Amino acid sequence: MRISIAHKILMIIGFTITLILGASTSLHVMELKEQTLLNMSEKADAIVSPMLSEINSLTQDNTVGSWVLKIQGITLKNILKNNTFDDLKTIYFIDQNNFIAAHPDNSKVDTLETNQVLLKQLNPKHNVIVAMEQQYVVAVPISNFQGENIGYVIVSFSDKDLALKTKSIISNAVSLFAIYLLTALIIAYIIIRRIILQPIDQLVEFSHAVTTGDLNCPINIKSQDEIGTLASGFKMMRAAVRQQINSMHEQHSLLEDTVAKRTQEYLDAKEQAEQSNQAKSRFLANMSHELRTPLNAVLGFSQLLQDSETDKNKRRYLEAISISGNSLLNVLNDILDLSKIDAGKMQLDIERVEIPKMCHELNMMFLQLSAQKDLDLQITSHPELTTPVLLDSNKVRQVLTNLISNAIKFTAQGSVKVYFDFKAHDDNSNIDIKIHVTDTGKGIPKDQQDLIFNDFEQVQGQRSSEFGGTGLGLAISLRFIKLMGGELSVISDKDKGSEFIVSLPNIELAESKNEVKHRNYPAISSYHFNPARILIVDDIPYNRDYLESFLSRWSFTVDTAINGEDALKKIEQHQPDLIIMDLKMPVMGGLEASQLIRSDDRFKHIPIIAVTASVLKDDKAQSSILTDYIISKPIHREHLIFIIAQYLD
Numbered sequence: 339m340r341i342s343i344a345h346k347i348l349m350i351i352g353f354t355i356t357l358i359l360g361a362s363t364s365l366h367v368m369e370l371k372e373q374t375l376l377n378m379s380e381k382a383d384a385i386v387s388p389m390l391s392e393i394n395s396l397t398q399d400n401t402v403g404s405w406v407l408k409i410q411g412i413t414l415k416n417i418l419k420n421n422t423f424d425d426l427k428t429i430y431f432i433d434q435n436n437f438i439a440a441h442p443d444n445s446k447v448d449t450l451e452t453n454q455v456l457l458k459q460l461n462p463k464h465n466v467i468v469a470m471e472q473q474y475v476v477a478v479p480i481s482n483f484q485g486e487n488i489g490y491v492i493v494s495f496s497d498k499d500l501a502l503k504t505k506s507i508i509s510n511a512v513s514l515f516a517i518y519l520l521t522a523l524i525i526a527y528i529i530i531r532r533i534i535l536q537p538i539d540q541l542v543e544f545s546h547a548v549t550t551g552d553l554n555c556p557i558n559i560k561s562q563d564e565i566g567t568l569a570s571g572f573k574m575m576r577a578a579v580r581q582q583i584n585s586m587h588e589q590h591s592l593l594e595d596t597v598a599k600r601t602q603e604y605l606d607a608k609e610q611a612e613q614s615n616q617a618k619s620r621f622l623a624n625m626s627h628e629l630r631t632p633l634n635a636v637l638g639f640s641q642l643l644q645d646s647e648t649d650k651n652k653r654r655y656l657e658a659i660s661i662s663g664n665s666l667l668n669v670l671n672d673i674l675d676l677s678k679i680d681a682g683k684m685q686l687d688i689e690r691v692e693i694p695k696m697c698h699e700l701n702m703m704f705l706q707l708s709a710q711k712d713l714d715l716q717i718t719s720h721p722e723l724t725t726p727v728l729l730d731s732n733k734v735r736q737v738l739t740n741l742i743s744n745a746i747k748f749t750a751q752g753s754v755k756v757y758f759d760f761k762a763h764d765d766n767s768n769i770d771i772k773i774h775v776t777d778t779g780k781g782i783p784k785d786q787q788d789l790i791f792n793d794f795e796q797v798q799g800q801r802s803s804e805f806g807g808t809g810l811g812l813a814i815s816l817r818f819i820k821l822m823g824g825e826l827s828v829i830s831d832k833d834k835g836s837e838f839i840v841s842l843p844n845i846e847l848a849e850s851k852n853e854v855k856h857r858n859y860p861a862i863s864s865y866h867f868n869p870a871r872i873l874i875v876d877d878i879p880y881n882r883d884y885l886e887s888f889l890s891r892w893s894f895t896v897d898t899a900i901n902g903e904d905a906l907k908k909i910e911q912h913q914p915d916l917i918i919m920d921l922k923m924p925v926m927g928g929l930e931a932s933q934l935i936r937s938d939d940r941f942k943h944i945p946i947i948a949v950t951a952s953v954l955k956d957d958k959a960q961s962s963i964l965t966d967y968i969i970s971k972p973i974h975r976e977h978l979i980f981i982i983a984q985y986l987d
C-alpha cells in the first residue's frame with residue numbers, strides 16, 4: 339500500500355498528540371485520586387474526633403465493656419444519624435484482636451467481618467486508606483487515656499464521587515483530545531502542504547518537464563532547508579542537461595554537415611560512375627556492332643564458300659576460319675555478357691523448358707567431343723522430372739555448356755556425368771533443381787576452388803597452350819545462376835576429379851505442354867518459295883552480298899539499299915514483299931525508316947525483319963514495336979529462312 343509523505347507525517351503527529359493527552363489525563367486522574375483519599379482521611383478524622391475525648395474518659399474506669407457499649411449504643415448511631423457527609427457508608431470499631439467491638443448493627447458485633455487486606459495494613463500511628471469494592475475504607479487508630487492503641491474506628495465512604503469525577507475528567511480529555519487532534523492535524527497539513535508538498539509537486543512537475551524536453555519550466559523554491567538544496571540540485575542538473583543538449587546540437591549539425599558533404603561526394607561519385615557505366619555500355623553496344631558485323635560477314639562467307647568449295651585443302655582452311663571466327667565470337671559474347679550483367683542490364687528470359695529434351699540436346703552437342711577423348715559421357719534427367727519448367731533456358735544451357743566443356747577439357751580419361759535432381763515443394767507448384775556435373779579429371783587444388791569463379795581466373799600453373807580458355811566461363815556462369823536466385827559451387831580433389839553443383843531454387847512448373855519453342859529449324863534445302871521480291875537494307879557491303887547470295891538459291895528477286903533513305907526510294911520504285919532491315923546505319927537508321935514505312939498506307943503491310951548486332955534490351959524493345967521480327971547478328975541462315983518462310987507463305 340502506498341502511503342503519502344503527508345499522511346505519514348500526520349500519523350506521527352496524531353500519535354504524538356494521543357500520547358501526550360493520554361499521559362496528562364492519567365496524571366490528572368491520579369492526582370484527583372490522591373486528593374480524594376486525603377479528603378477522605380480528613381473526613382474520617384472529623385467524624386471520629388468527637389468520640390475521642392469520650393473514649394478517653396470512658397477508658398479511665400477500666401470497664402472496657404461499658405465504653406464499648408456506649409460507643410456502640412450511642413456514639414456510632416448518632417454519628418450516622420447526624421452525619422453531614424453524603425458519601426459516608428458505615429462506621430464501626432474494631433478492637434486490638436480485630437474483632438468488631440462496636441457496630442451500628444448489633445448483629446455484627448464480635449465478628450471478624452473486617453476485610454483481611456485492611457487488617458494487614460492497619461497502622462496504630464496513622465490513618466490507613468484502602469480501596470475496596472465500590473468504596474474506600476479509612477482505619478483511624480484509637481488510643482486509651484494512657485495513649486495506648488485500643489483499636490480502630492473503620493469509616494467507609496462510597497467511591498461514587500471519585501468515579502464520577504474520573505469519568506468527567508476522561509470525557510473532558512476525550513473531547514479535548516478530539517478538538518486538539520483535529521486542529522493540530524489541520525494546521526499540520528496546511529504547514530506540510532506549504533513547506534513540503536507544494537515544493538515537492540513543483541519538483542515533480544519540473545522533472546516531468548525536463549523529461550519531455552522542456553528546459554524552461556520554472557522552480558520557485560527559495561527555502562534554505564533540504565528541499566531548497568534539492569531544488570538547487572535540480573537547477574544544476576537542468577543547466578548540465580542544457581549544456582549537453584547544446585553540445586549535442588553542435589555535434590549533430592557538424593555531423594549533418596559532414597553527412598551532407600559525404601552524400602554530395604557520394605552522389606557526385608555515383609553520377610560519375612553511372613556516366614562511366616553508360617559510356618561503357620555505349621562502348622560495348624558499339625563494339626558489339628562494330629565487331630560482330632564484320633565477323634558476321636567472315637563467318638557467313640566462309641560458310642558459303644565451304645558449301646561451294648570442292649578443293650579439300652581450301653575447305654580445311656575455310657573450316658579453320660569458321661572455327662576461329664566462332665571462338666572469337668564466343669569470347670566476344672562472354673565479354674559482352676559480363677559487362678551486361680555488371681551494368682545490371684542482363685535480364686532473365688523465362689520460357690518453358692523440357693529438362694529431358696535439354697539433356698538430350700546437350701548429349702548430342704558433346705557426343706563427338708567426348709568420343710574424341712574416349713570419355714564416358716552421360717547427361718541424364720531425373721526420371722520423374724517430366725513436367726516442363728519455367729526458366730531462362732538460354733542461360734542454363736550456357737552455364738551447362740561451359741561446365742560440361744570444362745569437364746571434358748580437364749578430363750584425360752574416365753567419365754563426365756551430368757545428373758538433374760529435384761525436390762518438390764509441399765504445394766507441388768515449385769521445385770528446387772540441383773544439377774551435378776561430375777568428372778574424373780585433374781581436379782582443382784583446394785586453395786584455388788574459390789578463385790576460379792573470379793573474372794579471368796584459371797588454376798595456377800595451367801598451360802594455356804594445352805587448355806586455352808579465358809577464365810571467364812565460370813565467372814559468367816556464377817553471375818547467371820545468382821541472377822536466377824541460385825548457387826554454383828564446386829567440390830574437388832586434385833587428380834581425382836571435380837563436381838560442380840548448380841542449385842536453382844523455386845523453379846515454377848509450366849502448366850501446359852503446348853507451344854514448344856522451335857530450336858531445331860528444318861534443313862535449308864527443305865524450303866520452297868514462290869517468286870517474291872526481297873529488299874535487303876544494310877550499310878555494310880559484305881552483309882548485303884552475303885544475304886543476296888544466300889537468298890539467290892530460291893526464286894527471289896533481291897534489291898539492296900545502303901541505308902534507310904535509300905530503302906525508301908527503292909520501295910517507291912519496286913514495292914518488295916519483305917524487307918530485311920539492318921537497324922544501325924548512317925544517314926537514316928533502320929528504326930526511322932521502319933517508322934516511315936509504317937506510317938505510309940501503301941507500304942505499311944510489308945513485313946520487316948530487323949537485323950541487329952545490339953545487345954541492349956532497350957534497342958530491341960523499340961524495334962519490336964516498329965518491325966515484325968528481330969534477328970540477332972550473326973545471322974543463322976536456318977533461323978533467317980525459317981522466319982522468311984513465316985511471312986512469305
Ligand code: ADP
Nearest residue numbers: 744745748781790796797807808809810811812
Ligand atoms: P576457362 O575454362 O575458359 O579457363 P572457366 O572460368 O570456365 O574458364 O574456368 C576457370 C578455370 O577453372 C579453368 O581454367 C580451370 O583451371 C578450372 N576448372 C574449371 N572447370 C574445371 C574442371 N572440371 N576440372 C578442373 N579444372 C577446372
